[in-house]
Amino acid sequence: GAVVSQHPSWVICKSGTSVKIECRSLDFQATTMFWYRQFPKQSLMLMATSNEGSKATYEQGVEKDKFLINHASLTLSTLTVTSAHPEDSSFYICSARDPARPTDTQYFGPGTRLTVL
Amino acid sequence: QKEVEQNSGPLSVPEGAIASLNCTYSDRGSQSFFWFRQYSGKSPELIMFIYSNGDKEDGRFTAQLNKASQYVSLLIRDSQPSDSATYLCAGGFGNEKLTFGTGTRLTIIP
Numbered sequence: 040g041a042v043v044s045q046h047p048s049w050v051i052c053k054s055g056t057s058v059k060i061e062c063r064s065l066d067f068q069a070t071t072m073f074w075y076r077q078f079p080k081q082s083l084m085l086m087a088t089s090n091e092g093s094k095a096t097y098e099q100g101v102e103k104d105k106f107l108i109n110h111a112s113l114t115l116s117t118l119t120v121t122s123a124h125p126e127d128s129s130f131y132i133c134s135a136r137d138p139a140r141p142t143d144t145q146y147f148g149p150g151t152r153l154t155v156l
Numbered sequence: 157q158k159e160v161e162q163n164s165g166p167l168s169v170p171e172g173a174i175a176s177l178n179c180t181y182s183d184r185g186s187q188s189f190f191w192f193r194q195y196s197g198k199s200p201e202l203i204m205f206i207y208s209n210g211d212k213e214d215g216r217f218t219a220q221l222n223k224a225s226q227y228v229s230l231l232i233r234d235s236q237p238s239d240s241a242t243y244l245c246a247g248g249f250g251n252e253k254l255t256f257g258t259g260t261r262l263t264i265i266p
Contacts, residue, residue, distance in 0.1 A: 068171045071252055082244065083200070132199045136252055141207065141246025143188045150199040 041067050041137045042131030045148035052123055053156055060118045060151045068113035069135035073145060074106070077130045089116045123155045159183070160247050162257035171266050175232040179245030179257055182226070188248035189228040191220060193241045194259065200244055204230070235264045 042065040052058050062072055070091050075083040087097045087108050095108035107119040116135075120127055130152050134145040159182040169175040179189070188207050192200035206212045206219040206228065218231040232239055242261045246254040 073253070082256045083255060088253065130199075141188065141205070142250055143252055143254060144190070144202070145254060146202060147192075147199045147225055152197075 040064075041135070041146040042067075043054070043133065043135050043146050043148040045133055045151050047151060048149060049152040049154075051154045051156065054124050055069055055122055058120045058153060060120075060131055060133075060153075062116045062135070062148050064114045064135045064137075064146075067135075067137045067139065069116075070113060071136040072110060072116040072137060073134045073136075074108060074116075075132045075134065077132060083132065086118075095149050097152070099123045120153065123138075123153070125155045128153055158259040160245055160255050162243075162245050162260050164258055165261040166263055167260055168263045168265055169235050171235055171237060171264050173235055175235045175239065175262055175264070177230040177232075177243050177245075177262065178227060179229065179259050180227045181247045181255075183247070183249065184223075184226065185249055186226075186247040187250045189219070190246040190248065190254065191217075191219060191228075191230045192244040192246065193239075194244055195241045203243075232262075237264045237266055240264045 044063045047059045070087040075088045086101045087095045089095045089108045089110040091110045097103045110116040132150040134147045161180045168180040190205045191203045194200045206221045212219045212234045216233045220229045244259045245257040
């Protein structure tokens with residue numbers, strides 16, 4: 040399957056700081072990437088859909104000014120958690136759609152575990 | 157609202173037996189279905205996808221889709237301890253977004 044990377048794999052930060060997470064498609068060009076959040080023992084919650092060259096589409100209840108998404112190239116999308124607070128601590132996972140595969144097929148990155156102190 | 161339902165388990169299966177995981181969905185407009193495996197602390201890994209009614213086999217895994225009854229299942233033959241994980245079912249609706257079930261925790265007992 041297609042390869043998606045994320046960086047960093049984990050991060051610990053102080054409350055009030057901002058954290059940037061990168062998502063890269065390594066062997067294909069991803070016109071669409073997705074950002075999910077997963078709390079312990081819960082399923083994935085879609086936060087936003089990121090399209091290259093355009094503004095991200097956020098799911099209901101997700102604050103776009105707090106979770107800034109930039110999809111500046113066909114292989115890179117970034118999620119910035121601004122002014123992070125302890126309740127933002129979670130497992131953040133990106134996925135990318137490979138246009139060469141059938142619609143809806145997504146490949147996931149390894150995830151970034153964010154801990155806000 | 158599009159919903160995908162799974163039994164949260166845990167489901168315990170003896171090693172070497174067949175593990176059967178089930179998923180139902182509410183939206184008849186669903187076009188594609190995916191099974192992901194997620195180990196604890198890791199991100200989901202795509203196992204199989206299925207679009208058409210019937211069975212689709214890949215190694216020890218068989219996905220089954222019944223659109224009339226709105227269910228999709230995953231069979232794992234010759235279960236191994238390494239198959240112990242949470243299995244997520246997801247439905248796609250042709251707009252690229254996936255709706256995930258809550259996952260079924262599977263434990264293979266040696």
